[in-house]
Amino acid sequence: MVKMAELMLKSFSIFSLSFLYLGFLFAQDTTTIEVQESIQDSLSVLLVEQEQVNYPGKPLIMSLVLPGAGQYYNKSPMWKTASFIGVELGSMIAWNYFFKESQRLKEDYKAFADLHWTLDDWVTNRFYPSTQMHESMSWTNFSALTKLTGTHDLRLIISGSLANELNLTQVSSDSLEVHPDWLNSGDVVVVRDGHFYENIGKYDQFLGGWSDAKDEWYWEEKDVGDSTEIIIKTPLKANYINQRYESNQMLSAVKYSITVLMFNHVISGIESVWTNQRKASNEQKQEKASSIDTKLSLVYNPLNQSGVGGLQFAIFF
Secondary structure (H helix, E strand, O other), rough: OHHHHHHHHHHHHHHHHHHHHHHHHOOOOHHHHOOOOEEOOOOEEEEEEOOOOOHHHHHHHHHHHHOHHHHHHOOOHHHHHHHHHHHHHHHHHHHHHHHHHHHHHHHHHHHHHHHHHHHHHHHHHHHHHHHHEEEEEEHOHHHHHOOOOOOOEEEEOOHHHHHHHHHHOEEHHHHHHHHHHHHOOOOEEEOOOOOHHHHHHOOHOOOOOOHHHHHOHHHHHEEOOOOOEEEEEEEEHHHHHHHHHHHHHHHHHHHHHOOOOOOOHHHHHHHHHHHHHHHHHHHHHHHHHHOOOOEEEEEEOOOOOOOEEEEEEEEEO
């Protein structure tokens, strides 16, 4: 789950940078420069002003970098800017909180497992099983508890004289089914990685490793839809499963926070472009409704010594 959160963050970064690059290409500074051209001849002088062009690239880029910035640029109502910035800050704070909380809970359940699950207990309970009965069922009624091999295994590290004797440094836990005496050497330890912490809480074959397994094991039925499944637990294992569940819930909240963060950027960008275009369209309509063109020219008079007979001013609408 942590890797998933990191992957989503990387995807979000690539997504934003891609939009920034495209926006830069298409949103070069197109601000219209007012051009005044003097067209002079012997009869008239005409002033020509170039029509301004609007492009929504600037508010788009601003919103992709910081949600709400495009709305501020468009001079939208302040509640829009405040809303997008608020969601941005809220989702970032939530992401930070839930991620740290998930890591804290992860360290807690790992410490709990390190304290209460041992390789010695697992092997001992396999060859010297509990005699306790639970609802008329004994330990030996469950095949997962009567062998160390199964659908999953643990990774073991061998060191010292045993490693020299076997010429091995790593083996599967399946090997202990045939060679349980290896534990007596003190040179065999289990690798406590993510694979380990998942297996001891998820699969029944590892139940014997919990320190309360011999005296407090029990079984219960779990509804899996079309059928029921028998789950074997101990109080310590049940506690461990709950701790992992809480940690995973925090990681799910991290994923949701990142999703909200991404959508906030996208929605802010879309809204800023839409508002900018609508505003430009309204301004163009107003300009067309109230536009007035003027023309100022000189009147030629051959009878006048300077050739100027006066000024001519025209209004076109």
